[in-house]
Amino acid sequence: MTVERVVVVGGGIGGLSLALGLQRRGIAVTVYERASELREIGAGIIMQPNGRNGLVDLGVDEAVAAVSSCPKVFHACDYATGEVLGERPNAGFAEMYGLPSLAVHRGDLHAVLLAAVRANDADAVHAGHEFVALDQDADGVTARFANGVSDTSPLVVGADGNGSAVRTEVFGGEPARFNGQVAFRALIPLDLVPPIVRERELGMHRGPGRYLLYYTLRGGELMNLIGCGQTDVWEQEGWSIPATTAQFLADYDDFAPHLLDLIRSVPDGELFKWGLYDRQPAPTWTSGRVAIMGDAAHPMTPFLGQGAAMAVEDAVVLARAIAGAGDVTEALDTFQSVRRERGNDVARWSWEEGRALQDPTIANKGAAGYGLLDYNPATVPLTIDRGTATSR
Numbered sequence: 001m002t003v004e005r006v007v008v009v010g011g012g013i014g015g016l017s018l019a020l021g022l023q024r025r026g027i028a029v030t031v032y033e034r035a036s037e038l039r040e041i042g043a044g045i046i047m048q049p050n051g052r053n054g055l056v057d058l059g060v061d062e063a064v065a066a067v068s069s070c071p072k073v074f075h076a077c078d079y080a081t082g083e084v085l086g087e088r089p090n091a092g093f094a095e096m097y098g099l100p101s102l103a104v105h106r107g108d109l110h111a112v113l114l115a116a117v118r119a120n121d122a123d124a125v126h127a128g129h130e131f132v133a134l135d136q137d138a139d140g141v142t143a144r145f146a147n148g149v150s151d152t153s154p155l156v157v158g159a160d161g162n163g164s165a166v167r168t169e170v171f172g173g174e175p176a177r178f179n180g181q182v183a184f185r186a187l188i189p190l191d192l193v194p195p196i197v198r199e200r201e202l203g204m205h206r207g208p209g210r211y212l213l214y215y216t217l218r219g220g221e222l223m224n225l226i227g228c229g230q231t232d233v234w235e236q237e238g239w240s241i242p243a244t245t246a247q248f249l250a251d252y253d254d255f256a257p258h259l260l261d262l263i264r265s266v267p268d269g270e271l272f273k274w275g276l277y278d279r280q281p282a283p284t285w286t287s288g289r290v291a292i293m294g295d296a297a298h299p300m301t302p303f304l305g306q307g308a309a310m311a312v313e314d315a316v317v318l319a320r321a322i323a324g325a326g327d328v329t330e331a332l333d334t335f336q337s338v339r340r341e342r343g344n345d346v347a348r349w350s351w352e353e354g355r356a357l358q359d360p361t362i363a364n365k366g367a368a369g370y371g372l373l374d375y376n377p378a379t380v381p382l383t384i385d386r387g388t389a390t391s392r
């Protein structure tokens with residue numbers, strides 16, 4: 001019998017993408033999200049051509065592009081002088097891979113996905129539901145939430161991010177840990193930033209032990225600034241922990257003068273810090289009637305700009321696998337066969353790239369250098385590799 005309904009835990013980028021992919025294939029879906037309110041949090045995300053291929057399949061690529069920026073040139077710059085060392089036109093990505101890369105506010109991407117899911121089914125997404133446990137047998141799987149609600153369905157997908165409670169419940173293992181990296185993040189109105197930064201639109205400055213990256217969002221309305229570096233100091237996880245420009249300036253005081261001016265241009269109260277947490281990619285992504293996907297399966301550091309794209313890729317392949325399968329086992333075996341190696345490799349390569357981004361004496365590859373950008377989750381063949389499939 002085919003899978004008639006799916007429960008998704010986590011209403012982030014991956015969970016909503018899966019919901020949309022299933023709805024578009026005529027499969028009912030219910031999403032349970034821990035946050036009490038689904039609102040705009042986060043800052044900039046890069047959506048490269050492979051992720052955009054997934055958004056095209058979900059029918060939202062145009063809507064996402066309409067709220068994004070499409071930087072003309074990627075500038076690799078010296079951290080101490082600001083001099084441009086290399087340029088890569090975004091049009092080149094469009095020529096090679098069919099679509100250019102976008103820079104989008106995570107809140108805008110999330111809002112587009114949520115609106116599309118709700119347009120299909122106004123009651124599909126339930127906020128204020130924190131997953132706590134599940135049990136499964138041959139007839140179904142029951143997900144339980146902290147507020148006392150439970151839901152039994154043929155299939156549960158954990159899309160609950162890098163601290164995934166579904167992963168811990170079903171697969172055990174170590175919890176997510178602080179990984180020694182702290183990012184400063186700010187969104188700055190464009191008219192406040194130094195002219196050279198405004199003109200360049202996107203600049204990556206690789207320095208010793210740190211890098212500083214800026215790019216425009218919302219068609220140039222905002223400049224997204226991120227400085228990410230190694231630290232011995234333990235930081236809490238979170239997306240909106242306040243930070244001070246004095247601390248940011250002190251940590252990046254050997255960077256070019258216009259970059260220090262950029263830090264000074266952050267409006268009061270608009271600078272946040274973010275301690276990066278992650279855990280090893282999961283060796284197994286499926287068990288019986290349960291699968292994990294996105295950061296829950298392969299926590300992704302931000303260094304390759306692939307976290308959201310990988311969640312979208314997983315979502316599209318899983319939706320296709322569920323729609324095409326005769327039963328849950330076939331669907332999950334297909335999903336794991338097609339996605340596990342790529343997802344887990346990219347998580348590891350992202351760490352490798354992080355080391356290069358924080359050491360200007362070695363070359364960094366970028367997602368193109370790892371051969372990631374020509375992947376299309378909507379057309380990749382769906383086949384079961386019996387050596388990889390483990391959900392039986």
Ligand SMILES: Cc1cc2nc3c(=O)[nH]c(=O)nc-3n(C[C@H](O)[C@H](O)[C@H](O)COP(=O)(O)OP(=O)(O)OC[C@H]3O[C@@H](n4cnc5c(N)ncnc54)[C@H](O)[C@@H]3O)c2cc1C
Binds near residue numbers: 035161294300311
């Ligand atoms: C608030 C927030 C802000 C972010 N901002 C940025 C950013 O600015 N730049 C960037 O590169 N990446 C950001 N990320 C990470 C980025 O969204 C992910 O790396 C990427 O999109 C992978 O998507 P995902 O769906 O696997 O995870 P996420 O998009 O992180 O979604 C996971 C979802 O699961 C929910 N959840 C967690 N635990 C439970 C539970 N027990 N029960 C129910 N629901 C649960 C979370 O609230 C979240 O909505 C952010 C993530 C979050 C949650």
